[in-house]
Amino acid sequence: MLILAIDSATPVAGVALLNEEKLIKEEFSNYKKTHSETLMVMVDRVLRECQCTIGQVDAFAVTIGPGSFTGLRIGLAAVKGLSMATGKPVTGVSTLDTLAYNLWGSDALVCPLLDARKQEVYCGFYDVTDAVPYALSENLACSPAEFTAKARDMAREKKKDCIILLGDGYYPYADFFQQQLGNSLQIPPPHLMLPRAAALGSLGLKKAHKGEFEDIFKLRPVYIRLSEAEYRLGRGEL
Amino acid sequence: MGIETSCDETAAAVVKNGKEILSNVINSQINIHSQFGGVVPEVASRQHIENIGPVVDAAFREAGLAYSDIDAVAVTNRPGLIGALLVGLSFAKSFAYALQRPLLAVNHLEGHIYANFLEHSDIEFPAVCLVVSGGHTSLLYMSSIGEYELIGQTRDDAAGEAFDKVARFLGLGYPGGPAIQKAAEKGKPGRVVLPRVYLDRNDFEFSFSGLKTASMNQWNKLKRKGSADVNDLAAEFQAALVEVLVEKTMQAAAKYKVRSILMAGGVAANQELRNLMKNRGQDIGLLVHYPSLSLCTDNAAMIAGNAYISYIRGNFAPLNVNAYPGLLSL
Numbered sequence: 001m002l003i004l005a006i007d008s009a010t011p012v013a014g015v016a017l018l019n020e021e022k023l024i025k026e027e028f029s030n031y032k033k034t035h036s037e038t039l040m041v042m043v044d045r046v047l048r049e050c051q052c053t054i055g056q057v058d059a060f061a062v063t064i065g066p067g068s069f070t071g072l073r074i075g076l077a078a079v080k081g082l083s084m085a086t087g088k089p090v091t092g093v094s095t096l097d098t099l100a101y102n103l104w105g106s107d108a109l110v111c112p113l114l115d116a117r118k119q120e121v122y123c124g125f126y127d128v129t130d131a132v133p134y135a136l137s138e139n140l141a142c143s144p145a146e147f148t149a150k151a152r153d154m155a156r157e158k159k160k161d162c163i164i165l166l167g168d169g170y171y172p173y174a175d176f177f178q179q180q181l182g183n184s185l186q187i188p189p190p191h192l193m194l195p196r197a198a199a200l201g202s203l204g205l206k207k208a209h210k211g212e213f214e215d216i217f218k219l220r221p222v223y224i225r226l227s228e229a230e231y232r233l234g235r236g237e238l
Numbered sequence: 239m240g241i242e243t244s245c246d247e248t249a250a251a252v253v254k255n256g257k258e259i260l261s262n263v264i265n266s267q268i269n270i271h272s273q274f275g276g277v278v279p280e281v282a283s284r285q286h287i288e289n290i291g292p293v294v295d296a297a298f299r300e301a302g303l304a305y306s307d308i309d310a311v312a313v314t315n316r317p318g319l320i321g322a323l324l325v326g327l328s329f330a331k332s333f334a335y336a337l338q339r340p341l342l343a344v345n346h347l348e349g350h351i352y353a354n355f356l357e358h359s360d361i362e363f364p365a366v367c368l369v370v371s372g373g374h375t376s377l378l379y380m381s382s383i384g385e386y387e388l389i390g391q392t393r394d395d396a397a398g399e400a401f402d403k404v405a406r407f408l409g410l411g412y413p414g415g416p417a418i419q420k421a422a423e424k425g426k427p428g429r430v431v432l433p434r435v436y437l438d439r440n441d442f443e444f445s446f447s448g449l450k451t452a453s454m455n456q457w458n459k460l461k462r463k464g465s466a467d468v469n470d471l472a473a474e475f476q477a478a479l480v481e482v483l484v485e486k487t488m489q490a491a492a493k494y495k496v497r498s499i500l501m502a503g504g505v506a507a508n509q510e511l512r513n514l515m516k517n518r519g520q521d522i523g524l525l526v527h528y529p530s531l532s533l534c535t536d537n538a539a540m541i542a543g544n545a546y547i548s549y550i551r552g553n554f555a556p557l558n559v560n561a562y563p564g565l566l567s568l
């Protein structure tokens with residue numbers, strides 16, 4: 001099975017091509033160009049350099065959130081177009097699952113974090129000792145302080161000595177996390193810090209083997225948050 | 239095939255040779271946005287990503303075609319709500335790429351203007367075109383099809399925006415254009431007096447914020463006096479706005495010695511505007527064209543139609559083409 005993975009959930013744009021368990025090519029870009037400009041160019045380059053056409057791809061994998069609302073929609077719209085035109089299915093993978101998979105095999109409490117703006121992070125708590133990351137709680141949006149409190153409780157409960165933070169949500173609050181989590185905190189090196197399309201592709205492949213595909217007409221991002229207007233309407237402010 | 243997601247309509251259409259509409263599917267979000275009193279960009283984008291697949295598929299089914307039957311994919315890439323545009327553009331790009339068909343990027347306003355050419359083959363040039371919608375109020379000089387020169391535009395609110403704001407203030411609901419037109423039918427212009435804001439008589443700039451403020455002030459004053467008739471005020475507001483649009487267009491038609499007058503955009507669906515423009519055009523011996531009501535508001539048939547010009551000229555969009563909230567050219 002040939003799987004094409006497309007990630008534009010965060011400032012990172014990533015595309016990877018996998019043939020079963022074998023990673024053939026991966027492109028990663030964390031440069032300031034917009035996903036709208038880069039993503040399909042990357043897809044085209046990855047396929048061409050692997051002497052492969054879009055028609056040969058058996059399934060697509062995409063990060064479905066959380067992440068930047070616009071970034072997620074660019075990725076989802078792209079796989080919708082590819083899937084409809086080729087008739088090949090799509091697997092959707094959580095952005096936080098994808099990040100956690102970077103640390104496969106670690107016995108630490110793995111906590112992927114995305115910058116959610118408004119002084120919040122999107123976060124998850126994972127055990128990654130198994131074949132695929134196991135989420136110990138729901139993905140959520142919360143303040144850095146709520147996050148560290150939860151992380152400490154979770155580490156105690158799951159008897160984890162070490163807490164690993166990764167993802168772009170770490171950087172804005174690095175000092176705060178250091179101060180709150182102290183010696184139990186570890187930060188991975190740069191090549192493991194951000195979402196990798198290769199990790200997305202291998203998780204997507206596992207889902208594809210199990211036949212876990214998305215309904216392409218209904219597929220929408222996992223935003224976690226309501227839009228500002230819906231939130232205010234719900235509170236009776238509109 | 240054309241795709242349009244610049245505002246609050248997810249639309250897809252199949253058009254043959256820039257002329258024959260084989261399908262024209264529009265999924266409107268008006269009911270969703272009306273609870274917010276106007277279009278909310280993030281809400282619109284969320285609707286687009288859910289609607290885009292089914293809407294595109296419906297356009298093919300209605301046309302009785304398979305995806306691979308089309309020759310090119312056209313999409314609006316400016317101007318509009320950036321997050322909304324990006325959904326349509328990203329979809330169109332990958333869809334075209336996978337089908338190995340060229341991609342054509344279309345300016346939304348050119349699409350609106352092209353709606354005229356979908357229905358009329360007898361439009362003579364040069365022409366002057368009034369583009370009026372919720373986002374734009376512009377006068378354009380057209381030397382031929384696809385050749386535009388901006389000769390004037392609004393300095394503040396677009397005409398459609400003024401309709402929306404005044405309708406909301408008067409409690410007539412959203413969208414404002416149809417709401418005010420309906421109220422105006424039951425009222426009479428002239429019972430309340432509102433200004434006609436022409437600015438400089440010699441240029442083609444518009445301003446509607448003064449009319450908007452005057453309407454609100456009048457309304458408050460009338461309510462205090464206990465003699466407020468919302469229908470009369472709606473009728474006078476509509477008359478004042480329409481008169482300025484028509485007279486400025488007539489001045490432009492005279493100055494540029496055009497052979498036809500065109501209208502385009504959502505506000506071109508206003509019956510008062512259509513009637514007055516047609517009558518005043520007749521007075522000076524010029525044919526006035528405007529699209530049928532369903533092609534005035536946002537749709538993808540006008541996008542697919544307009545793209546035919548680029549298709550013939552070989553102006554294909556590269557894979558890195560982006561979306562832009564503003565106008566760039568025009």
Ligand SMILES: [Zn+2]
Pocket residue numbers: 346350371503504535536
């Ligand atoms: Zn429009």
